[in-house]
Amino acid sequence: MPDLVTPHQDLHSERGALRGEHPGRSRNPVIKAADLAWLEFEKPDLERAEVFARDFGFGVAARTPDALWLRGVFGGPPCMVIRAAPVSRFVGPVFRAAERADLARLARVTGTSVVPSDVPGGGEAVALLDPSGFPVRVAHCAEPLAALPGQRALTLNTGAAPRTRTAPRVDVTQRAPREPARVQRLGHVVLETRVFRRTLDWYLDTLGLIVSDFLFLDGQRERGPTMAFIRCDRGGVPADHHTLALHLGPGTGYVHSAYQVTDLDALAAGGEYLTERGYQRSWGIGRHIQGSQLFDYWRDPDRFMLEHFADGDLFTCDVEAGWAPMSGSGLAQWGPPVTRDFLGASPSPARLREVLRALRDDTELDPPRLLALLKAMNS
Template sequence: MSRTAHQDLHSERGALRGEHPGRSRNPVIKVADLGWLEFEKPDLARAEVFALDFGFSVAARTPDALWLRGTFAGPPCMVIRRGRTSRFIGPVFRAAEPADLDRLARATGTDVREADVPGGGKVVDLLDPSGFPVRVAHCAERLPELPGQRPLLLNFGTDHRRTNTTQRPPREPARIQRLGHVVLETRVFARALGWYLDTLGMIVSDFLYLDGRRDRGPTMAFIRCDLGGVPADHHTLAMHLGPGSGYVHSAYQVTDLDAIAAGGEYLGERGYRRSWGIGRHIQGSQLFDYWRDPDRFMLEHFADGDLFSCDVEPGWAPMSTSGLAQWGPPATRDFLGATPSPAKLREVLHALRGDNELDPARLLGLLKAVNS
C-alpha cells in the first residue's frame, strides 16, 4: 500500500514492494482471541493481594492454582500456579470452534486434551520457535458477566450531558474488564512471526523497523486476530527482536481514563511501583498506565484502543522510544528494560553467540532506538 493510502489512517507509511505482507495466505486456523496467560509463583497469597488491588476478580482458587478474571463474560484472564520460582509459562489463545482444535492437532502432530480451566474445555499444546509453550483452547462454558465500573458521563464543549451533579470517581481498584494483549521478546523474530501468522492465522497491524535498516525487515510487529469484517483489537500479541526471550508485559482493559487514574492512585497508596504512565500510545492509540507486581512482572491498565477489521493493511514506522506515545511522560528505563545489570550483559553476550537473528549491527540499532 502506498504512503498516501496510509495518511490519516494508523501509519504514515505502508509496505514497499516486496516487503512482508503481514499475513499468511493459508493459515492452519484463525484464533478468535487471547484466552488467558499462565504464570507460576511460589506465593499465591501475595499474588492474590496484588491481583485484587490491580482490579482482577477471583474466578477459582485451589491450594495450587489461582484463576483471575475480568468483569466481561468469557474465559478467565490469567492462571497463577504454585511453583518454585516466579516465571511466565506462556499464552493461551481461544479457538473459534472446537473443530479448529482437531484441525490444529492434525497439522502439528499433537493431541487434543482436556483443559483444566474453570467450566472445562479442550486444549492443544504447541511450542513456538522462541521456545514459548503456546496453547490453543476452546472453553466449554463462559464465565458469567460481573458488575463493572460505569464510565463517567462527560461534558464536551456545548454538549452538556451532566448537569446539577458532580464528578467523584472513587479511589478504588480499576476493575479489569478483560485481557487485551501480551508482549513478548524473542531472538528469532522473523521465525516466530511466521509461525503465529501461518499456524494461528493472526495478521499484522503495524511493523516497526530499525531506522536506516528497513531493508533488513521489521524488528517488531503488533499483531491482531483476523475476525474478517468484525473489528478486532489493534494488537492481541506484540513481539520484538531483542537479546532476551520472554515476557515483557500484558495489558488489561478498564472502563475509561478516570478508572486508569483513580486505580493508579489506589495502587500507589498501597506501595506498588508505576513503571510508566499515564499516556496515550501511537500504535493502538490506547490510554496506558504500567505497573510492576511484587514479582516485578509488568502489567498495563488500558482503555480506548483501536479496532481494525481484516481489510486494514500493515503500517510501517521506524522503531524509537519517542514513537511509543502521543503524549505522556518520557518512557522510563524500567519500562524499556534498559537498566544496565550483569544479568543483562550476560543476556546480550549469549544472544550474540547464539543461532538467532541478533547481530552486532542490529544490537546497535536497538540501542539507538531505545535512546531516540
C-alpha cells in the same frame, strides 16, 4: 521512494509497506484464533499474588491450594492462571479457538493431541511450541464465565453540548471513586524474541494472526521489521489493534501484558489506589501511538509488568499493516518520557549474558542490529 504495495492512505501510520516487504499475514493459515484467552504464570506465593491481583482490579474466578484463576468483569474465559511453583516465571499464552473443530484441525496439522483443560467450566486445548520456545496453547472453553457488574463510565461534559438542562450532566458533580480500576478483560501480551522473523511467521501461519503495525530500525528498513503489533483476523468483525506484540531483542521472555478498564478516570483513580498501597508505577499515564490506547504500567511484587489500558483502536481485516521507525519517543502521543524501567534498559549481569549469548548463537541479532536497537530506545 519505491512503489507502495497497497494504498495505505495514512490510515494509522505514516507509511505503508514497500514492494517486496513482509505482507503481514499468511495466505493459508491453519486456523484463525478468535482471541487471546488467558496467560499462564508460576509463582511461589499465591497469597501475595492474590493481594496484588485484587488491588490491580482482577476478580477471582477459582482458587485451589495450587492454582489461582483471575478474571475480568466481562463474560468469557478467565484472564490469567497463576500456579504454585518454587520460582516466579511466565509460562506462556493461551489463545481461544473460535470453534471446537479448530482444535481438531490444529492437532492434525501439527501432530499433537486435543487434551482436557483445567480452566474453570471445563474445556479442551492443544499444546504447541513456538520457534522462540514459548509453550503456546489453543483452548476452547466448555462453559465461559458469566459477566459480572462492571465499573460505571463517568458521564462527560465535553463542551460541545448546549448549556441547557438536556446537557449530559447538570446539577451533578463528578467524583471518581478511589478504588481498584476494575479489569474488564485481557487485551494483549508482549514478548521478546531472538528469532523475530521465524516467530512472527509461525503465529501468522499457525494461528492466522495478522499484523497491524511493523516497526523497523533507523537505516535498516531493508533488513526487515524488528517489532510487530499483531491482531486476530475476525474478518469484518473489529478486533483489538494488537493481541500479541513481538520484538527482537537479546532475550526470550515476557515483557508485559495489558488489561482493559472502563475509561481514563478508572485508570487514573486505580493508579492512585495502587500508589497508596506501595506498588511501583513503571510508566504512565499517557496515550500510545500504535494502538492509541490510554496506558498506565505497573510492576507486581514479582517484578512482572502489567498495563491498565482504555480506548484502544479496533481494526477489521481490511486494514493493511503500517510501517514506522522504532524509537523510544515514538511509543506515546503524550505522557511522561518513557522510563528506563519500561524499556528494560537498566544493565544487569543477566541482561549482559543474554546479549553475549544472542550474539554468539544462531539468532537474528548481530552487532549492527544491537547498536541500532540501543540507539532507537534512547531516541
